[in-house]
Amino acid sequence: MKRLVTLALGAMILSAATAGTANAQSALAVGNYSQDTPGNQPFVFTNSAGPVLTGVATNVPIAYTFGTNFLADPALANFVFDDAELDFNVTATTAAVVLGGGNNLQMTLNGSFLITATVGGSIGSINYNAGDTILSATFSSSTILAGAGVSLVSSATNSTITYSSPLFYDFTGLFGETLGLNLTSVNPGITIGGGGLLNSFTGGNFTGSFSGNLVPEPASLAMAGLGLLGVGLIARRRLVK
Numbered sequence: 001m002k003r004l005v006t007l008a009l010g011a012m013i014l015s016a017a018t019a020g021t022a023n024a025q026s027a028l029a030v031g032n033y034s035q036d037t038p039g040n041q042p043f044v045f046t047n048s049a050g051p052v053l054t055g056v057a058t059n060v061p062i063a064y065t066f067g068t069n070f071l072a073d074p075a076l077a078n079f080v081f082d083d084a085e086l087d088f089n090v091t092a093t094t095a096a097v098v099l100g101g102g103n104n105l106q107m108t109l110n111g112s113f114l115i116t117a118t119v120g121g122s123i124g125s126i127n128y129n130a131g132d133t134i135l136s137a138t139f140s141s142s143t144i145l146a147g148a149g150v151s152l153v154s155s156a157t158n159s160t161i162t163y164s165s166p167l168f169y170d171f172t173g174l175f176g177e178t179l180g181l182n183l184t185s186v187n188p189g190i191t192i193g194g195g196g197l198l199n200s201f202t203g204g205n206f207t208g209s210f211s212g213n214l215v216p217e218p219a220s221l222a223m224a225g226l227g228l229l230g231v232g233l234i235a236r237r238r239l240v241k
Contacts, residue, residue, distance in 0.1 A: 029067030030163065030210035031135060033086065033115065036061035041204035043088070043183060051195030053106065057088040064115055064134060067211070070169045075124025081117070084134055086208075088113040088181075090142070090152065095196025099145075104190055106144040106198050109152070113137055128167055135210070136164045139179060146190040150183040150203055163210070176213035182206060 035042075042060040047053050064081040071077060090111030097105040114136045120129040139161045142154035154161055154177075161177040163169070183203030193199040 029069055030169070030212060031065055031067045032207065032209040033062045033064045033084070034207045035205060036063055036082070038205055041185065041187065041202040043203040043206065044200075045198065045203070046200045047193050047195075047197045051093065051197050053092040053197045055088070055090040055111070057086060060086045060088075061118075062086045062115070066168070070171055070174060070212075072168055072170055073124035073126050076126070076168060079123055081123075081134065083117060083119045083121075084115055085118050086113060086115050092144070092197065096146075096192050096198050098192065101147070102190075103145060103147040104192055104198060106146060107141075109142040109144060110140040111142070112139065126167055132167055133165060134168055137179060137210070138162050144198070146186075146198055148186070148190075150181075150186055150190070150201075152181040154179045163212075171212075174212040177210075178212065179208070179210045181208045 040060075042057045043055060044057070045053060045055040062084050064084045066076040066079045066081065068077045088111070090109050092106050092109045094106075094108040097107070099105055115134040117128050117130055117132045117134055120127075120132075122128070139154040139159055141159040142152060145151045145153070157176070161179060163171050163174070163177065165171070183206045185205040186201050186203045188201060190201060191199045
């Protein structure tokens with residue numbers, strides 16, 4: 001009986017340690033970007049036969065601000081990279097849902113984006129050339145909330161996101177990734193058309209952000225739990241004596 005109680009105590013300690021670590025994780029900044037030439041509408045969403053909704057933006061000038069985490073060089077933190085451009089594409093094949101209040105929800109979007117340097121240079125210890133990747137990602141099972149504006153949201157709780165940056169970031173230990181894209185100028189407005197997909201529209205005046213969580217690897221959590229379990233066993237022996 002004492003042995004069962006001790007093992008149960010160890011399991012409770014392990015559970016509490018794991019939960020405490022998970023609760024302690026916090027969102028860490030990867031970076032964000034904004035439109036370099038406000039007023040343009042570079043995002044084109046097209047509802048075509050299939051049914052398929054596609055969204056595309058090509059060679060869009062942006063200003064990119066590095067976050068404060070996962071950087072290959074500390075000099076990058078909060079650095080504003082003006083000479084950058086964005087390529088973006090997304091596809092949806094499922095019906096949209098009317099939420100009411102002028103809002104619609106388009107789910108199950110898959111896509112990718114690529115942010116590249118348009119001129120060469122150096123930041124801190126990093127030298128780069130025109131065309132080098134600043135940040136790229138693929139994402140799936142994302143959603144669009146569309147009303148007066150458009151918000152594309154991808155969260156690792158219900159999506160798959162994979163970041164890559166050969167020169168500027170090291171994503172080791174990154175979990176719980178999120179990305180967002182907000183369009184605050186949409187023409188001709190958001191409506192649902194044939195096949196239940198959002199009708200074609202263009203959008204501009206956009207901002208985007210990327211973040212994630214840094215948590216210990218599962219192996220580290222297991223070792224911590226085993227250590228706490230050992231403490232519980234030692235305490236039991238002392239009680240028995």
